Amino acid sequence: MMAVGVVLAHGSAAAAEPKLLPNERAFAFSARGVDERTVEARFVIADGYYLYRDRIKFTVEPGTLGTPSLPPGKVKEDQFFGKVETYRNQVVVKLPLEAAAPGSAVTVSADSQGCADLGVCYPPQIQKVTLTLPAVGGRPGMAVEAAPAKKPLFN
Amino acid sequence: MSSNRWMGAGLIAAGVLALVAGLLWRQLEADKRSALLDGTTLLALALPDVQGKDQPIGQWKGKVLVVNFWATWCEPCREEMPRFMSLQEELGANGLQFVGIAVDQPDKVLRFANEIHLNYPALIGGYGAIELSKTLGNQFGALPFTVVVDRAGGVVLTQLGPINEAKLRSIIGQLI
Numbered sequence: 001m002m003a004v005g006v007v008l009a010h011g012s013a014a015a016a017e018p019k020l021l022p023n024e025r026a027f028a029f030s031a032r033g034v035d036e037r038t039v040e041a042r043f044v045i046a047d048g049y050y051l052y053r054d055r056i057k058f059t060v061e062p063g064t065l066g067t068p069s070l071p072p073g074k075v076k077e078d079q080f081f082g083k084v085e086t087y088r089n090q091v092v093v094k095l096p097l098e099a100a101a102p103g104s105a106v107t108v109s110a111d112s113q114g115c116a117d118l119g120v121c122y123p124p125q126i127q128k129v130t131l132t133l134p135a136v137g138g139r140p141g142m143a144v145e146a147a148p149a150k151k152p153l154f155n
Numbered sequence: 156m157s158s159n160r161w162m163g164a165g166l167i168a169a170g171v172l173a174l175v176a177g178l179l180w181r182q183l184e185a186d187k188r189s190a191l192l193d194g195t196t197l198l199a200l201a202l203p204d205v206q207g208k209d210q211p212i213g214q215w216k217g218k219v220l221v222v223n224f225w226a227t228w229c230e231p232c233r234e235e236m237p238r239f240m241s242l243q244e245e246l247g248a249n250g251l252q253f254v255g256i257a258v259d260q261p262d263k264v265l266r267f268a269n270e271i272h273l274n275y276p277a278l279i280g281g282y283g284a285i286e287l288s289k290t291l292g293n294q295f296g297a298l299p300f301t302v303v304v305d306r307a308g309g310v311v312l313t314q315l316g317p318i319n320e321a322k323l324r325s326i327i328g329q330l331i
Binding site for chain 2: 020022023052055078079080081113115116118119120121122123
């Protein structure tokens with residue numbers, strides 16, 4: 001496994017920063033209203049990065065979600081967790097909304113956790129998108145991208 | 156004449172810009188260094204172990220301390236831990252101390268520690284540990300992140316991503 005190598009030893013602080021993307025850019029979340037009770041959620045995953053299938057969770061506010069069906073990922077045997085599935089490139093999930101009001105605004109939150117092939121894993125993150133559902137029989141909405149995360153306290 | 160004057164003004168502006176950029180750069184470098192060299196915050200912390208008992212990091216002051224931020228959900232973290240265990244086994248008597256800070260839940264940490272017969276303390280940092288690691292230079296809060304603290308309590312190395320064993324040995328060798 002290759003080390004990323006941000007090494008700052010003995011005050012020689014000029015070492016190269018690792019070529020890593022911020023969490024929200026490595027795993028860019030967006031969503032759009034497909035019809036009055038369906039949201040299409042999408043993660044665009046940067047090259048060299050992957051998401052864990054079983055770490056992806058969605059919630060919607062207001063309202064409740066039916067059980068979304070996540071596509072099968074690439075299966076890998078993990079020594080500690082057993083069989084795990086991962087996604088690369090992108091993953092698209094249809095979210096069935098229950099008791100949603102057509103034409104209204106909903107906020108979709110996506111929990112995810114992924115890693116980079118360079119040998120690092122990112123902490124779990126929550127990304128949020130607020131979108132307007134189409135009216136009954138209306139046209140699908142445009143995809144809305146999650147806003148970049150707030151600047152962390154220490155950075 | 157006027158083009159000369161413009162050129163002169165341009166040169167002065169370029170000079171001022173270069174000076175400002177240089178000063179900013181120096182300030183940035185100084186900030187980075189001071190953040191890296193000061194292990195006070197880390198050593199002043201106490202975190203619970205897997206039994207829930209608070210363990211002050213300061214109890215290992217005076218040793219060569221290798222603090223490794225990890226999690227069970229981080230495969231590259233789990234992969235490098237057996238190498239840390241070998242070093243602990245080999246050099247523990249010479250004053251080397253590994254301490255793992257897990258960005259994780261105690262039950263998972265305990266299960267994994269038992270599974271690999273972890274021979275150094277595993278403290279539970281939770282997600283707060285991510286913020287702590289950011290104060291030590293871990294820009295994206297990613298794991299594994301490893302910090303080497305010398306006997307005087309100064310941070311001499313931080314590394315994001317798996318650490319090369321030869322490099323770690325060499326640094327430890329200089330400090331022990």
